[in-house]
Amino acid sequence: MDLKAKINDYIQKNKNKAIELLQNLVREKSVSGNEAAAQKIVSNYLQNLGLVIDRFEPTIEELTKSSYFISERTSFEDSPNIVAILKGTGNGRSIILNGHIDVVPEGEISGWERHPYSGAIVGNRLFGRGSTDMKGGNVAALFAIEAIKKCNIPLKGDIYFESVIEEESGGAGTLATILRGYVADAVLIPEPTKMKIFPKQQGSVWFRIKVKGKVAHGGTRYEGVSAIEKSIMVINHINQLEKVRNTRLLDDPLYKNVPIPIPINIGKINGGTWPSSVSDLVTLEGRLGVSPNETIEEAKLEITRWLKTLSLIDDWFIENPVEIEFFGARWLPGSIDLEHPFMESLKKSYRYVYKNEPIIEASPWGTDGGLFTQIKQIPTIVFGPGETKVAHYPNEYIDLDELFRCAEVIAYTLLDWCGVDE
Amino acid sequence: MDLKAKINDYIQKNKNKAIELLQNLVREKSVSGNEAAAQKIVSNYLQNLGLVIDRFEPTIEELTKSSYFISERTSFEDSPNIVAILKGTGNGRSIILNGHIDVVPEGEISGWERHPYSGAIVGNRLFGRGSTDMKGGNVAALFAIEAIKKCNIPLKGDIYFESVIEEESGGAGTLATILRGYVADAVLIPEPTKMKIFPKQQGSVWFRIKVKGKVAHGGTRYEGVSAIEKSIMVINHINQLEKVRNTRLLDDPLYKNVPIPIPINIGKINGGTWPSSVSDLVTLEGRLGVSPNETIEEAKLEITRWLKTLSLIDDWFIENPVEIEFFGARWLPGSIDLEHPFMESLKKSYRYVYKNEPIIEASPWGTDGGLFTQIKQIPTIVFGPGETKVAHYPNEYIDLDELFRCAEVIAYTLLDWCGVDE
Incomplete structure (x- = not known):
């Protein structure tokens, strides 16, 4: 035998x-x-x-x-x-x-x-x-x-x-x-x-993004700036970054069957304190997928810089830039x-x-x-x-x-x- | 005197x-x-x-x-x-x-x-x-x-x-x-x-909307359905309803200096439990402005029906309709x-x-x-x-x-x- x-x-x-x-x-x-x-x-x-x-x-x-x-x-x-x-x-x-x-x-x-x-x-x-x-x-x-x-x-x-x-x-x-x-x-x-x-x-790192708004009563919501509306812009902007990052892996045979090789997942959203108020703060938490071809630090730097370009899309972000921090677990x-x-x-x-x-x-x-x-x-x-x-x-x-x-x-x-x- | x-x-x-x-x-x-x-x-x-x-x-x-x-x-x-x-x-x-x-x-x-x-x-x-x-x-x-x-x-x-x-x-x-x-x-x-x-x-009533998704690990987020992404569609759809409702007041002289006479304010958003997971539930809370020309019941019925038309925009909502309830305070x-x-x-x-x-x-x-x-x-x-x-x-x-x-x-x-x- x-x-x-x-x-x-x-x-x-x-x-x-x-x-x-x-x-x-x-x-x-x-x-x-x-x-x-x-x-x-x-x-x-x-x-x-x-x-x-x-x-x-x-x-x-x-x-x-x-x-x-x-x-x-x-x-x-x-x-x-x-x-x-x-x-x-x-x-x-x-x-x-x-x-x-x-x-x-x-x-x-x-x-x-x-x-x-x-x-x-x-x-x-x-x-x-x-x-x-x-x-x-x-x-x-x-x-x-x-x-x-x-x-x-x-x-x-x-x-x-x-x-x-x-x-x-x-x-x-x-x-x-x-x-x-x-x-x-x-x-x-x-x-x-x-x-x-x-x-x-794939590596990954968690991030937390704070999106600011300006409070107002909901009945005069045009007097405020909704952090919820601004956070939609931020999410869309992050989706664009995900596309940019994943095109780099288009030719990697190991990813040929993977729809999104290194996803950026927004897993949590929390904002506002009162149904009748315009929210002045939304917090997004998510996971940034890190390519085997880069370091965690490189990936962190890229998303940090990318978020700075929000000011090109909407003037609000010039005076009220979003804040990003990295927290919790991370995998190399x-x-x-x-x-x-x-x-x-x-x-x-x-x-x-x-x-x-x-x-x-x-x-x-x-x-x-x-x-x-x-x-x-x-x-x-x-x-x-x-x-x-x-x-x-x-x-x-x-x-x-x-x-x-x-x-x-x-x-x-x-x-x-x-x-x-x- | x-x-x-x-x-x-x-x-x-x-x-x-x-x-x-x-x-x-x-x-x-x-x-x-x-x-x-x-x-x-x-x-x-x-x-x-x-x-x-x-x-x-x-x-x-x-x-x-x-x-x-x-x-x-x-x-x-x-x-x-x-x-x-x-x-x-x-x-x-x-x-x-x-x-x-x-x-x-x-x-x-x-x-x-x-x-x-x-x-x-x-x-x-x-x-x-x-x-x-x-x-x-x-x-x-x-x-x-x-x-x-x-x-x-x-x-x-x-x-x-x-x-x-x-x-x-x-x-x-x-x-x-x-x-x-x-x-x-x-x-x-x-x-x-x-x-x-x-x-x-203006009258008003509070609503709570639950938007469903499907959980998945963030690294394979394409296997799930993000309730956060779907809730963006819901918010945009509600913004459309706000436009429809406010056009009815365009000719009212009492509102001529009011940018949005009867706003629909999304004041709170909460969803997801983990940065690395695709969220399967987002809860939106907001305030529906009620026109002096309608009853609260009419306004509630209109937003409830409007949300049903989400299924025309995205198939997800056919099997997973959003739920709306009215809660808390309301003013006639x-x-x-x-x-x-x-x-x-x-x-x-x-x-x-x-x-x-x-x-x-x-x-x-x-x-x-x-x-x-x-x-x-x-x-x-x-x-x-x-x-x-x-x-x-x-x-x-x-x-x-x-x-x-x-x-x-x-x-x-x-x-x-x-x-x-x-």
Whole structure:
């Protein structure tokens, strides 16, 4: 029996173990600040497999040494990172399998058909916040490691499994692993790509724009200046910038099936205090997609300058320029050379499992991958089960068949990339 | 010395009494539910002048008998109306002088240069919430009565001075006076018209519109439908309705200097929950101006139908129609025949004081006047000191010279309208 067949056999016969692990993880509400219980499940699991565990709580002191640090938290006490190490026999290429344990809050409970942390299984789907983003992907990677260990296949290269905090809030967890010295020859992040291979990752940064008006009574609204009307101009102006920015990516084959490669999303609007008053302030909040071909700073500068040109469209903005600030989380763009051997290794494994060509695209969102490529120039690929459209929304679920096929692909990639010590 | 000269003389010599009264009233924060202390000042003042006082707390039981009742309050305990009666000697025309004692909250304190309830005097201005809207107007009317009483001028017709609650929340106070039986041959409401005569009053009603979208991650915003983008269409569509409605008033001479006679003001916008998500709901709140030539119900029906035609502009609205509801306060439109003798009486008095022609316009906002004209067909004019643009905003003030001139105009109008018993 060849190694791949052994692994496949193990995966097919032990699916219930992986499902139980995923259910246990989903049932822990590991929102930011509440990750310890879920991390305990991960570290116990990996310890039982015989891996060496490094459990550590990032410190603000250490993190602030890096210009890439961003967080609204003042402490990471009781919010540990877990790094598990499976040492190879030597002379192999090393790999980091990185996944975040934090989940976004469940939001309005009324939108959920089941309890948000149920882990309930219906047909082939396992439901719950974090099932797709990204505990499902984490379990795929963990189960790949388990299969290799249980099949007693010795690999030459080292494997690091990183279960990190704070991905949803800007990457402090992964940054802490890098600052602690964890590097490798490649990184795989099993975020939900619907099994597409993402060699490029879009970055993003949040912005807040304040649009001014002038108050007046609604009955004499012509005596005021409506910040709501002015904000419509601002939104239209931003839509123009989105067009300008996206034309630069028209010829990039990785974006050929993406209607808007790097969107600018206005996600929130709030303005006015009284139905009968002309509003004098509207606040817009949104997400600026950052191309893999630019830095976050370049993107921030472009939108800041673009907003200054509002004064060419409407005189109001000459005396009342809009204000923009950048806040909250941000994700760095990242990429890997399309011809890199790690790409080849993953594509080969994918073909073996799926019997067809993988779809290769650029990610429509940021991950912690940008930190690896920008800080340590480590080639990073994002590839995992689940799809974006259920992440962050009610009734999130993961397709279990897809999860197990992903576990196979990852396991075969580990064999190929790290090398088997015959 | 003729009667007008006597009155003028009294007013000129006793301004300090009126200023002190206004300061005392402004210093009472008579927001809805907290009117009792200010009403006590009014009733004491009128009692000292020898008027008969009817102090009564409206009851929900009584008010709900009227289809015009609107309020979010469940009780008016400790929120009395004051009606003071100065009986005439007989055979004269009666009049109601109606002013509200309630003020809107001061809002964000940081916008105020002085304490919002200071009553501070700087130059010719008295500052504080309610100074213009409308304790200044009330004091003008009260001081007119005082002058007539102190000058011992016997009038033929009855004078009712009404200090009412709840004008800012839909008129429950004035409605209660009507239900209690108080009627007269004319009504004067000294709301801040900047001494223009308003024989027509705009009505208004608040609406709330919900615009739906479809959530998606901002990085793949093309998979969603932005409720913010759709709400821009809705706002533009409402702007078109405003044009349609206002063309109907193009030939009305009372609106010839008003850029938008009956505005539709979108005062509030709120939508989205996360910068990185496509918003699936935007709520717009606004004020629909109601023409003196239509009923509130007609205006509501027109905007409701207009919004249904959004589906002709964008297919999204076929399956996802916007929802509109009407809420909160509403003011009935009102009017008086331009040739009515009460108009003549007021215009004559104005000319006597100002030595020029009064400006006659339609009000850009509603008052309790609509209740008098719609329920009891009592001819009603709105005319008073102060101007709209400082009402409801920080640093509200009243021009004291204007207040005293208004007291003069009102006093002369009372002489002329009610008739003097020689």
